[in-house]
Amino acid sequence: MSNIRVRIAPSPTGKFQIGNARTALFNFLFAKKSGGTFIVRMEDTDQSRSTKESEENILKSMDWLGLSWDEGPTIEGDGYKGSFGPYRQVERLNTYDEYINMLINEGKAYKCFCTTEELEEERSKQKEKGIAAPKYSGKCKNLSKEEVEANIKEGMPFTVRFIIKPEKVKFNDLVKGDVEIDMSNYGDPVLVRSDGMPLYNFVVVIDDLLMKITHVIRGEDHISNTPIQIQIHEALGNTPPKFGHIPLTLTPDKKKLSKRHGAVSIDEYREMGYLKEALINFLVLLGWSSGNEQEIYSLEELINVFDLSRMQKSNAIFDIERLNWLNGIWIRKKDINEIVDLSKPYFEKMNVKSDQEYLNKIMLLIRDRLKYLSQIPELTDYFFNEGRLDKQKLVFKKSTAETTKKGLEAACNKLSSLGRWPESTEDFSTILAGAVADNGMANGDVFWPIRYSLSFSETSPSPAELLWALPKEVSLTRIKKAIDAL
């Protein structure tokens, strides 16, 4: 194993989303490619919003996608694996206390007694002066030891703030290249809230430090936090990890992905019948390309070819049509038994109790049209239930009701007189072609109405395929009903 250690630090405040999954995938690939370690850490210090269900949803979704983690919480129970734990921040509060005291004692952080009203007043005064981005003045930094003690004795609530060095912070971002941020625009950030709860920019540094994280790969929305974290690392005498900020994923109209634009959680895509292979393939192409023409990748292949330096620098666009296309490809790549197994929940919803052989036949016929598995009920209903027969639709454009009836009767006679029901679609095609030829008819007098009478649809698989898949009695009954209707 190499000493490369990366992590994702999701907040368990909702379901595992497409954006989280993409960040997780890039971290996973980066770790696996280099023989490193992939860590999951729950960023759950916001206790009012964090839930156990969200944690479980995140872990289960990752597990389903195949993004297995080497260290982190376990799916079941409250345990964890790995020797740098605990991996839930609420279980690490004592550790954060130690470091905060250290920073205060060394004069790198201070207690701030400013009330919300005072801070608000400061801000509005700065705004009045025309300062576009007001920042905290840092006045509590100058309180004497005695003043601080007196305030505490009085029971005044306080936050802890970090002393920002007003200099330029430069770092070489693994994705974006050289970044330089002027810290003189930053106020001293709060590290610990007045209720004692430590905040993101602080805990993330302590965790990355203690978990020996070597590379932080995360969304570009965190780039403005990075110089703060670098300064905290330095204040603790630590060399910061390397950072890589991946561009965001936006909707086609360049907005942030949100519920308004459709499904956002991995769960929802899974329920709609998107395969994990397709989602992985889709997610990696949101911001990464191999540089050649290849677009279809399995997770295993990606582990070999992934290279962070090939990340795009511009935002990725979430295109559902591309996901549908990829899902179709992965559906067709699967062994037929496997895809039928994956489809069982959708057949069950239809109360279908058919055997595997029948379902396999149906799947062979419809899978080219399937974009996602939850389309199964709408695409397969006629295999199990009789539909509504529309007399007009039975008759092909160039045909008449009379010849259609004749065509159906000819085909029905041929089919009924068969000693053995054929087992191939070719045989059924030959029989239908025979009915056309023997009676001097046009294809449309036979093929069209047979298809429609069997599927109650004008866009179903071919009539020979339908005859091959449907049970003999069902086919003959439906054709007879169509004849009677004309």
Ligand code: GLU
């Ligand atoms: N909880 C943060 C997020 O999910 C973690 C950011 C980080 O990786 O530092 O965006």
